[in-house]
Amino acid sequence: MSFEHAVQHAFKAFPSVEFIHLSSEFLPPTPIDVMDYRDQGEPNIYSCWNGVTVYDWDEHVVVKYGHRVKPAEALHMKYVAEHTSVPVPRLLGCYTVKGKEIGDDDEDAKRHTYIFMQRIVDVAPVSDIWVFLNERERRTIAHGLRTAIRSLRRLPPGPYIGSVCGRPVNSDLLENMPAEFRGPFRLENDFYTAIYEAYPYQSHRHLPSRYLIAHMLRELRSRPQRPFFFTHARLDPDHILIDLHGNVKALVGWSWSGWFPDYWEFYESRRFFAEFDGAWGEILLETLEPFFLEPAIMWALNALREDMHVWWSATAGPLSSSSSDTAAGVSLGGEFDLEFEDVYKK
CATH class of the missing domain: 3.30.200.20 (Phosphorylase Kinase; domain 1)
Incomplete structure (x- = not known):
């Protein structure tokens, strides 16, 4: 057969x-x-x-x-x-x-x-054995991770923000949006527009937050479009497999990867800076090209998202193209609310 x-x-x-x-x-x-x-x-x-x-x-x-x-x-x-x-x-x-x-x-x-x-044998995630590693072995991890990221950065810039084969963006900022509203995006500003539209406003108490979001995204939109680099986006110690000497044998956890603006790897790494009492953050700062303004804006957006409890499952459930935009509290594909449109698009 x-x-x-x-x-x-x-x-x-x-x-x-x-x-x-x-x-x-x-x-x-x-x-x-x-x-x-x-x-x-x-x-x-x-x-x-x-x-x-x-x-x-x-x-x-x-x-x-x-x-x-x-x-x-x-x-x-x-x-x-x-x-x-x-x-x-x-x-x-x-x-x-x-x-x-x-x-x-x-x-x-x-x-x-x-x-x-x-299955890769004789390895363990960094998170499992960090406390047993000496300084030399930790330096070896940093070197291996830096080499891997440089190799990713040498890939040709992508033609869009999104996953390979023209698939949509994988990001927690857009995760619960239907696939048709998650790109891929050939223009960086279209990506920011999608992020804006992913923030529902369920009541008037959320209006100040949405107004602030519009201002922050306008700052990103005002900047020249940058190249799109292939990005791992989850440099979690759980995703770095090493041998007993600290040599990096594999990177796993590629769910959130794809082509993103140049600052995206640094932005996504913020969630791991505090690991091992900040020691992992020191390695990431040595490994990654630093960006500060753009990640700071995205960090603030993410904090606002959490503060507003923006999870579709807690409101109207996952959207589809036939769902009621009003029920979910978000405008999909149409004009922004006039109250925010001038702020966002100026």
């Missing part, structure tokens, strides 16, 4: 399956196989939280799956492996299926993604 026929036979019970990546050397397990082994096979589970599960399928393969796993993660790993010297796990397979086909009645509208990648 050919590889193609073997795949078709294995997945005949999943008519909605969409294969993102296949390798003839690896026949991917079906969703039922993955869940059965998780529940009965006592695998080594790395993570099982918030719609994402990661565990060892066998001694050679790791599987990552769930309704919050993004197909773009697999595509980013493949792109980086083919175009840079950055160490990443080898991608073996990736597909998506509808939730209802695996018995997930609560997630009928969402697809579940399954990513299979090479």
Whole structure:
């Protein structure tokens, strides 16, 4: 039986399956196989939280799956492996299926993604062994991370802000917006417009915050468009795999990656500066090209977003192109409210 026929036979019970990546050397397990082994096979589970599960399928393969796993993660790993010297796990397979086909009645509208990648042996995340590392080994991590980021920066600038293959932006500032409103964006100012429109105003008590958001984004819009660099965007100690000597053996966690403005890596790293009593922040400051004004504005926007409790699931639920814009408290694709339009577009 050919590889193609073997795949078709294995997945005949999943008519909605969409294969993102296949390798003839690896026949991917079906969703039922993955869940059965998780529940009965006592695998080594790395993570099982918030719609994402990661565990060892066998001694050679790791599987990552769930309704919050993004197909773009697999595509980013493949792109980086083919175009840079950055160490990443080898991608073996990736597909998506509808939730209802695996018995997930609560997630009928969402697809579940399954990513299979090479298991890298004799490594651990920085977060697991940092306290046992000496200063020389920590310097080795800094050097390896700096080399990886420089390799990413040497990639040709992207033609848009977004994920590979023309897919939408993955950012928590836009995460709960429908895909059709998340780009990709060929103009930087269009990206900022989408961020503005992602802030719902549910009542008059939010108007001062939205007014402030308009002013801050106008400052970003007033600047010349900058090149779009390929960005990892999650330099979490959990995502840096090292050996016992501090050598960086792999970067994982490519869900939020893509082409972004030049300051984006620095901006996204702010969430990890305090790790290990600030020691990880010192390494990131040594590793990354520093930007201050633009990240400061984005940090403030993110703080306002959290203060306004901007999560669609707590209000009207995820939007779609047919959803009521008014119910969600956001204008999608139309003119801004006149109260803010002059402030934002001046």
